[in-house]
Amino acid sequence: QAKSRGKNAYQVFTPELARSVHAREHISRELHFALEREEFSLRYQPQFQGQQLIGVEALLRWHSHVLGDVPPGEFIGVAEDTGLIFAVGEWVLDHACRQAAAWHAAGQPLRVAVNISPRQFARQDFVTLVTAALTRHALPARLLELELTERLVVEDLQGAAAKITQLRQLGVLVSLDDFGGGQSSLSYLMMLPVNALKIDRNFVVNAEQNEAGQRVIQAITTIAHALNLHVVAEGVETAAQLSLVSSLGCEVVQGYLLGAPMSAEALTGGRTLPAPSTA
Numbered sequence: 001q002a003k004s005r006g007k008n009a010y011q012v013f014t015p016e017l018a019r020s021v022h023a024r025e026h027i028s029r030e031l032h033f034a035l036e037r038e039e040f041s042l043r044y045q046p047q048f049q050g051q052q053l054i055g056v057e058a059l060l061r062w063h064s065h066v067l068g069d070v071p072p073g074e075f076i077g078v079a080e081d082t083g084l085i086f087a088v089g090e091w092v093l094d095h096a097c098r099q100a101a102a103w104h105a106a107g108q109p110l111r112v113a114v115n116i117s118p119r120q121f122a123r124q125d126f127v128t129l130v131t132a133a134l135t136r137h138a139l140p141a142r143l144l145e146l147e148l149t150e151r152l153v154v155e156d157l158q159g160a161a162a163k164i165t166q167l168r169q170l171g172v173l174v175s176l177d178d179f180g181g182g183q184s185s186l187s188y189l190m191m192l193p194v195n196a197l198k199i200d201r202n203f204v205v206n207a208e209q210n211e212a213g214q215r216v217i218q219a220i221t222t223i224a225h226a227l228n229l230h231v232v233a234e235g236v237e238t239a240a241q242l243s244l245v246s247s248l249g250c251e252v253v254q255g256y257l258l259g260a261p262m263s264a265e266a267l268t269g270g271r272t273l274p275a276p277s278t279a
């Protein structure tokens with residue numbers, strides 16, 4: 001996809017420039033029109049438990065006709081700062097639920113995980129919006145998972161816990177994304193009624209060369225299992241990483257080795273569901 005970018009767009013989004021005020025202004029300006037210009041799409045990345053495809057993570061893609069492909073790492077923050085994240089997040093939730101309902105109706109039910117930004121989650125009416133999306137698409141709640149980051153609970157742990165409880169009562173699944181990467185705290189884990197932890201990709205990448213890192217993953221999975229949580233390893237790129245994280249107790253895996261984020265059609269369109277590329 002990088003190749004399909006315009007030459008100028010590619011130059012604009014070097015990491016250094018992307019962080020500059022100038023680039024953020026560009027992004028902010030174009031982001032305002034992205035919804036009405038229908039420049040967003042979702043990709044779905046498979047998640048496996050053993051050989052079994054158990055769900056997908058919906059990942060947002062933005063193809064700006066002015067800027068080219070802009071990765072979420074460059075525009076989600078701008079969307080949060082400008083408040084556009086409310087409309088963008090609602091679009092993602094709606095489209096992910098629509099796709100999950102379509103798979104369900106086609107007799108291939110697949111759980112879809114949606115990333116939720118802190119400001120979105122902080123809304124008073126967040127649970128109401130989730131309920132409305134489920135109802136609108138007649139989607140069973142168990143086919144929706146919400147990925148939250150630790151960042152969103154730092155300010156109001158009690159409030160976050162209450163909201164997660166409401167979501168769980170609906171039947172929606174909730175996971176903590178990028179666990180271990182930020183201000184991880186065991187008190188969050190104990191207080192938040194989530195289903196699963198997603199171990200930060202950096203742990204997975206570094207574990208091979210780093211024995212201490214392996215013990216940290218093992219400790220996290222031990223604690224998580226003691227709290228009845230599933231553990232997902234994300235960013236698994238090699239067979240060696242797959243066997244390592246599996247042996248350290250991660251039962252769900254996600255990463256390029258098992259499947260890149262892809263269109264809904266590529267995932268299920270007329271073909272059998274994909275199987276892991278290694279045994």
Ligand code: C2E
Pocket residue numbers: 045058059060071072073076089092115116117147177178234235236237254255256257261
């Ligand atoms: P995340 O939720 O932790 O998503 C995982 C990221 O890792 C995705 O990047 C995915 O494409 C990438 N990835 C998956 N497997 C591999 C692998 O094997 N190797 C490597 N190097 N990377 C892998 P992506 O799609 O660029 O998204 C980046 C972040 O942007 C996401 O991190 C998430 O925090 C945010 N994001 C994406 N879509 C949405 C959305 O709809 N709403 C919100 N609020 N945030 C989103």
Ligand code: MG
Pocket residue numbers: 057115147177
């Ligand atoms: Mg995620």
Ligand code: MG
Pocket residue numbers: 177178198200201234
């Ligand atoms: Mg993650």
Ligand code: MG
Pocket residue numbers: 178
């Ligand atoms: Mg991440």
